[in-house]
Amino acid sequence: VTATDIDEGENARITYSIYHVSNNGGNKFTIDPNTGIISSTGRLQAGEQYSVTIRAVDAKGLSSQGIVELLVAPGPNTRPPQFTARDYYAPVSEGAAINSTVTTVTLVGRGKASIYFHVEPDTGAIRVRDDLRKEADSEYTVDVQAYDQGDPVMSTVLSLTIYVSHSATVPPDVGLGFADTLYTEHVAENSPNGTLVRILPLLNKREHSPDTPLKCRLTESSQNGVFYVKLTEERDCAIYLNTSSLDYETLSEYSLEVQLESIQGLINPDASKAVVKVHVTDANDNAPVFVFPEQSTIANAKEKYFAIATKEMLLGTNVLQVKAKDKDSGDYGKIEYQKNSWTKAAEEYFSLDADTGVISNIQTFENVPTDVLPFKFSVTARDNPNSPQDYNVARASVVINLLQKENQLVVEVADLNAETLRRQSRSFLQAIEEKSGLVAGLEKLTARHYLGENGTLESDTKGTDVWLYLVDPNTGAILSRESTPVKNAIESGVHKAVGARLQAPVSEVRAPLLAAAPPIRPHLAAAPLATALPAALLALAALVLVAATAATIYICASWNRYI
Ligand SMILES: [Ca+2]
Numbered sequence: 001v002t003a004t005d006i007d008e009g010e011n012a013r014i015t016y017s018i019y020h021v022s023n024n025g026g027n028k029f030t031i032d033p034n035t036g037i038i039s040s041t042g043r044l045q046a047g048e049q050y051s052v053t054i055r056a057v058d059a060k061g062l063s064s065q066g067i068v069e070l071l072v073a074p075g076p077n078t079r080p081p082q083f084t085a086r087d088y089y090a091p092v093s094e095g096a097a098i099n100s101t102v103t104t105v106t107l108v109g110r111g112k113a114s115i116y117f118h119v120e121p122d123t124g125a126i127r128v129r130d131d132l133r134k135e136a137d138s139e140y141t142v143d144v145q146a147y148d149q150g151d152p153v154m155s156t157v158l159s160l161t162i163y164v165s166h167s168a169t170v171p172p173d174v175g176l177g178f179a180d181t182l183y184t185e186h187v188a189e190n191s192p193n194g195t196l197v198r199i200l201p202l203l204n205k206r207e208h209s210p211d212t213p214l215k216c217r218l219t220e221s222s223q224n225g226v227f228y229v230k231l232t233e234e235r236d237c238a239i240y241l242n243t244s245s246l247d248y249e250t251l252s253e254y255s256l257e258v259q260l261e262s263i264q265g266l267i268n269p270d271a272s273k274a275v276v277k278v279h280v281t282d283a284n285d286n287a288p289v290f291v292f293p294e295q296s297t298i299a300n301a302k303e304k305y306f307a308i309a310t311k312e313m314l315l316g317t318n319v320l321q322v323k324a325k326d327k328d329s330g331d332y333g334k335i336e337y338q339k340n341s342w343t344k345a346a347e348e349y350f351s352l353d354a355d356t357g358v359i360s361n362i363q364t365f366e367n368v369p370t371d372v373l374p375f376k377f378s379v380t381a382r383d384n385p386n387s388p389q390d391y392n393v394a395r396a397s398v399v400i401n402l403l404q405k406e407n408q409l410v411v412e413v414a415d416l417n418a419e420t421l422r423r424q425s426r427s428f429l430q431a432i433e434e435k436s437g438l439v440a441g442l443e444k445l446t447a448r449h450y451l452g453e454n455g456t457l458e459s460d461t462k463g464t465d466v467w468l469y470l471v472d473p474n475t476g477a478i479l480s481r482e483s484t485p486v487k488n489a490i491e492s493g494v495h496k497a498v499g500a501r502l503q504a505p506v507s508e509v510r511a512p513l514l515a516a517a518p519p520i521r522p523h524l525a526a527a528p529l530a531t532a533l534p535a536a537l538l539a540l541a542a543l544v545l546v547a548a549t550a551a552t553i554y555i556c557a558s559w560n561r562y563i
Pocket residue numbers: 189246247248249250285286
């Protein structure tokens with residue numbers, strides 16, 4: 001406020017003060033004595049009114065009064081509305097009339113279960129909106145959001161639980177339920193996602209209004225996620241596949257429990273659940289896989305069959321047996337072996353048994369031309385043999401070498417017998433392969449041989465001779481002892497690698513021992529002519545006698561014809 005004084009100088013200096021405030025507002029305002037600015041000292045509520053009487057006094061004590069009418073206007077909105085209780089519980093009967101009041105909250109909003117309930121915006125009253133008998137649910141949670149009219153608009157959310165008490169009861173013979181309590185069904189393992197597995201018909205469904213709430217549900221005891229159930233348009237329970245990766249080989253049976261849900265009392269308690277055993281049936285979803293029991297560790301040689309033939313092999317010897325496995329059952333898992341890219345030489349020398357995978361020779365190997373060696377061809381394994389379609393095929397390479405004397409290598413192990421070594425033979429060969437980079441094959445295990453005093457070949461069953469051969473992994477050809485790769489391997493100390501692997505001393509890799517040629521007996525060579533001559537003469541005499549007799553018989557026989 002401002003007051004004026006027509007005097008000048010000190011006489012015109014005015015001091016302001018509050019003389020009176022109406023409505024008990026005396027302590028709510030202050031005034032600056034020099035400037036006349038009126039300030040409020042505390043919180044004011046919109047709509048409050050005050051009459052403030054201001055006094056202006058000059059230096060000589062002369063004064064004047066003025067009245068300021070104050071009206072508190074609404075300010076910016078700072079506080080949201082508050083619910084008056086933390087939780088509200090509102091009981092309502094299912095027969096509640098539409099628009100009947102459930103409860104009243106003092107605020108405005110709307111809820112999640114808005115199909116069945118709504119809130120009156122002005123009163124906050126929650127009302128029933130639709131027939132509660134349409135649902136089997138007996139509990140609804142409504143989020144009520146309350147807005148105020150402020151600026152900005154503030155709001156608060158309250159969760160409200162409404163319990164619906166259903167009171168329907170029907171005699172059991174018209175109760176809703178499954179026609180049967182146990183079902184068995186089959187579904188193929190390669191069925192696509194969404195496949196209808198089975199429809200479970202419901203009894204007495206026509207006895208009740210089509211609006212009666214009805215729900216099919218898989219219980220917790222059912223394997224979750226693999227199947228789902230839903231109500232069909234005909235109001236039956238349908239089971240569907242919820243995956244496209246059933247696997248007969250992993251899990252071939254499922255047990256599902258389907259629960260029927262409706263208004264309490266409408267369901268026949270004896271028929272509210274049905275168990276469905278679902279059997280997964282096999283499909284031909286696995287291809288045969290060749291197995292390689294004597295798998296080489298050399299990269300190029302992996303997943304190939306290496307075998308040896310010898311010149312001594314009789315006709316019909318099992319040179320090699322290939323084998324494939326198939327995870328399917330029945331015909332889908334049955335395997336037929338077939339020739340694949342067989343060369344003329346392969347056809348000339350070998351046959352393949354379609355059932356067993358045995359490869360045997362139909363010719364001996366005494367005179368194999370070296371240019372056809374090694375024999376290289378492939379075999380296939382095909383499942384579901386009698387079906388023109390729906391089959392899988394796997395293929396494997398076969399390399400058959402002719403093992404000859406120049407290929408044989410021997411490692412002597414003095415302290416381990418043949419049986420012990422047989423158990424460790426794969427590890428033994430692996431040590432050689434790792435050191436040499438060549439494919440190692442085991443020909444045989446024999447007792448350890450050594451040369452006796454007279455150069456004779458002696459044997460010792462406490463030790464073992466390991467007979468082996470080496471194969472070039474790139475060409476598949478067996479290598480002779482004199483070849484550079486084998487010499488290099490021997491020089492690189494493969495026997496040390498073997499010794500370390502077996503933890504037993506071993507000899508160097510060498511050629512098989514040969515007994516020395518029997519020496520010419522000294523006493524025979526030095527025998528005096530006197531002792532040797534009579535024997536020789538006697539032998540000659542015997543020979544003459546035999547020849548003469550034979551000649552005599554011949555002549556007699558010949559002469560006989562002319563008589
Ligand atoms: Ca499968």
